[in-house]
Amino acid sequence: MTRRVVVxxxxxxxxxxEGVGVHAVNALAEQFCLPDEVEVIDGGTSGMDCLDRxxxxxxxxxxxCMRGKRAPGTITRLGGEQIGAFFKTxxxxxxxxxxxxxxxxxxxxxSPKAIVMLGVEPKAITLGMDLSSExxxxxxxxxxxxxxxxxxxxxxxxxxxx
Amino acid sequence: MSTRITIDPITRIEGHLRVDVEVEGGKVTKAWSSxxxxxxVELILLGRDPxxxxxxxxxxxxVCTTVHAITSVRAVENALQxxxxxxxxxxxxxxxxxxxxxxxxxxxxxxxxxxxxxxVSALSADPGKTATLAQSLSNWPLNSKAVMVQTQEKLxxxxxxxxxxxxAGGYWGHPAMKLPPEVNLLAVAHYLxxxxxxxxxxxxxxxxxxxxxxIQNLAVGGVSxxxxxxxxSVLTVDRLMAIKTQIDKLSDFVNxxxxxxxxxxxxxxxxxxxxxxGVMNYLSxxxxxxxxxxxxxxxxxxxxxxGDLAAYKPIRSxxxxxxxxxxxxxxxxxxxxxxKAGPLHPYQGETTPHYTDFQDDGKYSWLKSPTFYGARAxxxxxxxxxNCVAAGHxxxxxxxxxxxxxxxxxxxxxxxLDAMHSTIGRHAARAIRCATMGDILAHNWQALIDNIGKxxxxxxxxxxxxxxxxxxxxxxxxxxxxxSHWTVIRDGKIANYQCVVPSTWNxxxxxxxxxxxxxxxxxxxxxxxxTEKPLEVLRTIxxxxxxxACAVHVHDEETGEVVQVKAL
Numbered sequence: 250m251t252r253r254v255v256v257x258x259x260x261x262x263x264x265x266x267e268g269v270g271v272h273a274v275n276a277l278a279e280q281f282c283l284p285d286e287v288e289v290i291d292g293g294t295s296g297m298d299c300l301d302r303x304x305x306x307x308x309x310x311x312x313x314c315m316r317g318k319r320a321p322g323t324i325t326r327l328g329g330e331q332i333g334a335f336f337k338t339x340x341x342x343x344x345x346x347x348x349x350x351x352x353x354x355x356x357x358x359x360s361p362k363a364i365v366m367l368g369v370e371p372k373a374i375t376l377g378m379d380l381s382s383e384x385x386x387x388x389x390x391x392x393x394x395x396x397x398x399x400x401x402x403x404x405x406x407x408x409x410x411x
Numbered sequence: 412m413s414t415r416i417t418i419d420p421i422t423r424i425e426g427h428l429r430v431d432v433e434v435e436g437g438k439v440t441k442a443w444s445s446x447x448x449x450x451x452v453e454l455i456l457l458g459r460d461p462x463x464x465x466x467x468x469x470x471x472x473x474v475c476t477t478v479h480a481i482t483s484v485r486a487v488e489n490a491l492q493x494x495x496x497x498x499x500x501x502x503x504x505x506x507x508x509x510x511x512x513x514x515x516x517x518x519x520x521x522x523x524x525x526x527x528x529x530x531v532s533a534l535s536a537d538p539g540k541t542a543t544l545a546q547s548l549s550n551w552p553l554n555s556k557a558v559m560v561q562t563q564e565k566l567x568x569x570x571x572x573x574x575x576x577x578x579a580g581g582y583w584g585h586p587a588m589k590l591p592p593e594v595n596l597l598a599v600a601h602y603l604x605x606x607x608x609x610x611x612x613x614x615x616x617x618x619x620x621x622x623x624x625x626i627q628n629l630a631v632g633g634v635s636x637x638x639x640x641x642x643x644s645v646l647t648v649d650r651l652m653a654i655k656t657q658i659d660k661l662s663d664f665v666n667x668x669x670x671x672x673x674x675x676x677x678x679x680x681x682x683x684x685x686x687x688x689g690v691m692n693y694l695s696x697x698x699x700x701x702x703x704x705x706x707x708x709x710x711x712x713x714x715x716x717x718g719d720l721a722a723y724k725p726i727r728s729x730x731x732x733x734x735x736x737x738x739x740x741x742x743x744x745x746x747x748x749x750x751k752a753g754p755l756h757p758y759q760g761e762t763t764p765h766y767t768d769f770q771d772d773g774k775y776s777w778l779k780s781p782t783f784y785g786a787r788a789x790x791x792x793x794x795x796x797x798n799c800v801a802a803g804h805x806x807x808x809x810x811x812x813x814x815x816x817x818x819x820x821x822x823x824x825x826x827x828l829d830a831m832h833s834t835i836g837r838h839a840a841r842a843i844r845c846a847t848m849g850d851i852l853a854h855n856w857q858a859l860i861d862n863i864g865k866x867x868x869x870x871x872x873x874x875x876x877x878x879x880x881x882x883x884x885x886x887x888x889x890x891x892x893x894x895s896h897w898t899v900i901r902d903g904k905i906a907n908y909q910c911v912v913p914s915t916w917n918x919x920x921x922x923x924x925x926x927x928x929x930x931x932x933x934x935x936x937x938x939x940x941x942t943e944k945p946l947e948v949l950r951t952i953x954x955x956x957x958x959x960a961c962a963v964h965v966h967d968e969e970t971g972e973v974v975q976v977k978a979l
Contacts, residue, residue: 263452263455263467291622293625294470297517353606
């Protein structure tokens with residue numbers, strides 16, 4: 250069976266920086282040639298709808314907006330144990346979110362084999378379709394970091410010819 | 412003395428809902444429903460190209476992506492009086508029926524069954540007896556003893572791992588939990604199987620909509636799926652044939668499992684047919700247009716005042732004046748201000764936030780309060796099913812009869828249509844509607860195949876925007892009920908846009924005349940055995956399938972909790 254890598258961008262693009270993950274994965278797909286084993290999903294704010302494609306992925310790479318009282322635009326990487334702890338303790342008002350998808354997959358023994366999450370500290374989460382200047386400025390770094398994660402996982406990633 | 416309970420947030424729903432109740436003598440005496448998120452998406456749309464509105468509105472909510480997209484193109488098409496080619500209607504109908512099946516199954520098994528099913532109790536069930544019971548109710552092949560044993564082992568291992576996951580936070584052992592262990596185990600088995608089935612439904616949406624969760628194939632004037640009989644890259648007969656297999660699997664599950672489970676659980680909770688009626692004015696939209704103009708629908712819709720089916724009045728076509736002229740929204744108890752007094756029609760609708768604190772007798776919600784000719788109305792599958800019955804829609808009547816007969820035989824007492832005006836009735840209605848969706852999906856699949864067979868491959872009529880102002884509204888009978896988008900288009904740009912969503916109808920606060928909404932009035936008289944564990948309140952609220960379209964979900968690394976954001 251061939252390997253499956255899923256790159257999932259989550260967030261709401263109608264709420265400025267909240268949508269940074271979606272903008273990042275779309276930019277990744279535009280700027281890089283990705284092999285067939287990689288599937289890029291604009292997950293928006295959907296949970297269960299993405300479940301089918303996350304199931305049994307060898308690597309699930311998530312790009313999202315993440316608050317950690319850091320400077321706006323700071324990129325944080327969570328992986329391995331951090332991911333488990335992060336999602337296990339969360340009691341979400343949006344209960345159909347990612348943590349529930351993971352819990353449901355665990356129940357069905359379909360969990361992704363590895364999960365890495367790249368989170369960006371937002372500047373603003375107000376109504377609007379444009380990123381703040383701070384977050385917009387680091388978007389190329391985030392896209393680069395996503396590509397680097399793929400390379401680190403042994404995926405061949407090449408920039409598209411300009 | 413009454414006790415005040417605040418449940419904030421209501422869990423296992425999409426979005427952020429707060430419910431407050433006053434309990435006296437074990438019953439709810441007063442209730443408030445408060446949407447805690449501001450949905451100001453309408454403002455983003457101002458000045459934009461109406462052809463882009465659907466792609467933006469489908470981002471309002473993570474669950475209802477498809478339904479907002481469909482309603483938006485219908486609103487713009489209505490403003491332009493634009494007809495939609497038959498193939499496009501059939502493809503849209505297949506997408507929305509497949510989506511509805513997916514949504515209803517997820518709601519029942521994954522979001523609300525845990526209000527009625529005690530997962531921990533399932534651990535002590537006898538798998539053999541469970542299988543015998545299940546096989547007496549249905550021919551579903553996955554009701555065997557081996558399946559039940561396997562389910563119980565899986566559940567044991569999961570609970571032992573300490574990771575309760577989707578089962579965390581349930582009220583296990585609550586005195587209001589009434590199912591025997593065997594029925595609990597049966598429900599858990601089907602909970603697990605439902606997951607595979609909803610994936611099948613999602614595959615249909617993915618193939619037709621080109622992508623999920625955000626479909627890509629819509630266009631004002633039709634769909635962008637080119638149809639061909641030979642190319643690989645477009646919608647081909649081969650791909651349509653593959654969909655048929657998924658359609659059949661879905662129908663089997665809905666008929667042999669979902670309908671039966673709802674009837675069985677309903678029979679054990681017969682007392683819940685007496686609670687939760689609330690507002691008995693029922694409003695639903697007709698849907699599944701089978702002509703290009705939107706005047707012939709597979710499912711009827713209309714209005715039933717005061718629960719009197721004989722007083723049913725139909726809504727007949729896209730743009731129908733009966734619906735179009737009857738809707739207003741009040742903000743007397745909502746965190747908005749209007750530039751003039753009284754409620755406003757959506758074409759004149761305004762979205763100006765004005766936050767105060769939670770004021771019991773003043774403003775207390777981000778939701779507006781819609782009315783239909785001045786009255787509150789309940790929307791959702793129950794409203795749709797009752798309107799269908801009133802209109803003599805045979806498939807609905809047949810499925811409703813089947814469910815009520817099963818309930819009656821299990822309960823050992825005659826349970827009639829009147830029992831539907833209740834908390835448990837809303838679950839039964841959702842299952843009945845889900846079964847009709849299976850037939851509609853199959854019917855539209857055949858209609859599409861036949862129409863392509865005639866040589867018609869048209870899927871799109873080009874929209875032309877006139878100079879000056881046009882207005883229009885689109886409706887869709889979405890999984891949570893009547894959804895409408897209202898737009899004013901000036902010189903080809905959006906001048907106003909308002910979404911009146913199902914949860915606004917149901918979850919909205921008191922209105923201009925201080926009349927409580929459907930959530931609020933349905934809670935009155937609800938029993939509450941333990942004010943520390945208000946399971947019964949959740950039962951009634953979840954029966955509406957709340958979806959508080961907001962969909963913010965910023966991860967908070969510090970506390971591990973989701974940050975609440977008020978976009979002010």
